[in-house]
Amino acid sequence: MPILEVENLSVSFKQYTVGLKYKKSTVISSLDVTMEEGEILVVVGASGSGKSLLAHAILGILPSNAITSGVIKYAGEELTPARQRVLRGSEIALIPQSVNYLDPLMRVGSQVRTSVKNGNAQAKQREVFNRYHLKTEVEKMYPFQLSGGMARRTLVATAMVSGARVIIADEPTPGLDSAVISEALNHLKEFADNGCAVMLITHDIESALKIADKIAVFYAGTTVEISPVEHFSGKGEQLRHPYSKALWRALPQNDFIPIAGSQPHPNQLPSGCLFAPRCEMAAPDCEKVRPVMRNLRNGMVRCNHAT
Ligand SMILES: Nc1ncnc2c1ncn2[C@@H]1O[C@H](COP(=O)(O)OP(=O)(O)OP(=O)(O)O)[C@@H](O)[C@H]1O
Numbered sequence: 001m002p003i004l005e006v007e008n009l010s011v012s013f014k015q016y017t018v019g020l021k022y023k024k025s026t027v028i029s030s031l032d033v034t035m036e037e038g039e040i041l042v043v044v045g046a047s048g049s050g051k052s053l054l055a056h057a058i059l060g061i062l063p064s065n066a067i068t069s070g071v072i073k074y075a076g077e078e079l080t081p082a083r084q085r086v087l088r089g090s091e092i093a094l095i096p097q098s099v100n101y102l103d104p105l106m107r108v109g110s111q112v113r114t115s116v117k118n119g120n121a122q123a124k125q126r127e128v129f130n131r132y133h134l135k136t137e138v139e140k141m142y143p144f145q146l147s148g149g150m151a152r153r154t155l156v157a158t159a160m161v162s163g164a165r166v167i168i169a170d171e172p173t174p175g176l177d178s179a180v181i182s183e184a185l186n187h188l189k190e191f192a193d194n195g196c197a198v199m200l201i202t203h204d205i206e207s208a209l210k211i212a213d214k215i216a217v218f219y220a221g222t223t224v225e226i227s228p229v230e231h232f233s234g235k236g237e238q239l240r241h242p243y244s245k246a247l248w249r250a251l252p253q254n255d256f257i258p259i260a261g262s263q264p265h266p267n268q269l270p271s272g273c274l275f276a277p278r279c280e281m282a283a284p285d286c287e288k289v290r291p292v293m294r295n296l297r298n299g300m301v302r303c304n305h306a307t
Pocket residue numbers: 013027045046047048049050051052053054063266
């Protein structure tokens with residue numbers, strides 16, 4: 001059984017226009033994804049495709065003007081806002097992109113200790129510091145005294161001591177050099193090897209493929225494909241959705257062929273398939289009905305014509 005299931009999730013924002021009038025802009029529509037224990041799910045897709053909002057929806061930290069529908073389940077039971085408050089930081093942990101998530105006024109040792117749910121907090125904090133090469137004196141430091149690398153390792157240490165079973169890492173590697181990227185990815189791999197379900201949100205497909213089990217491809221606020229990692233190879237022949245193939249071919253180490261056009265804006269979503277306006281395979285029916293997610297060759301796809 002999956003540890004986390006997202007079914008038919010939609011997220012809209014109320015945007016006030018004049019006075020009390022508002023329009024709804026839908027930023028995530030009918031999104032489906034599941035996470036298994038011991039597995040790394042990598043989430044890729046253009047900027048603005050809804051990756052961070054999915055993470056925030058799972059953790060229950062969307063802004064108050066967000067309207068959501070659909071179901072998120074944790075360990076088979078619906079994740080209600082009340083359950084999210086209980087599980088956030090204990091069973092489900094976020095490794096945020098920004099080190100600004102550390103409390104600037106609290107010594108880092110104490111911050112990590114507050115995340116320990118069971119057992120001796122100090123012993124656990126020291127053990128995890130040792131494991132991530134954070135010296136004993138770091139305990140007493142404030143976040144501003146840490147180097148970038150130390151701050152990131154502190155965030156990983158916080159997730160580690162929490163004992164969470166689901167770890168969501170939102171772009172943990174932007175702008176880092178390759179040794180530091182490998183280190184960050186190895187930490188995530190360790191979480192999965194210990195039985196956690198890991199979601200890695202990233203733009204760096206090439207690095208992520210080294211640790212991924214499954215890849216979810218997002219486009220304009222929805223999943224268009226979920227594929228086992230092996231299918232991201234060669235010319236992308238084994239991929240299912242035309243957008244995933246295009247994304248794969250656009251990588252520098254492949255043919256570096258970009259696709260024309262751009263992802264539709266949330267206020268101007270096409271009524272049929274969201275990718276149809278840019279799709280070489282688009283047929284008249286694609287412009288009429290939104291395809292649903294279906295199983296295909298050990299993965300899933302949201303395209304009526306994919307084979
Ligand atoms: N509070 C908000 N109010 C209105 N729209 C929002 C809000 N937060 C996010 N959005 C919109 O939701 C869409 C998805 O945003 P999201 O941050 O999830 O994208 P992303 O896939 O994480 O992008 P990136 O790769 O750049 O981090 C974007 O179009 C964004 O402008």
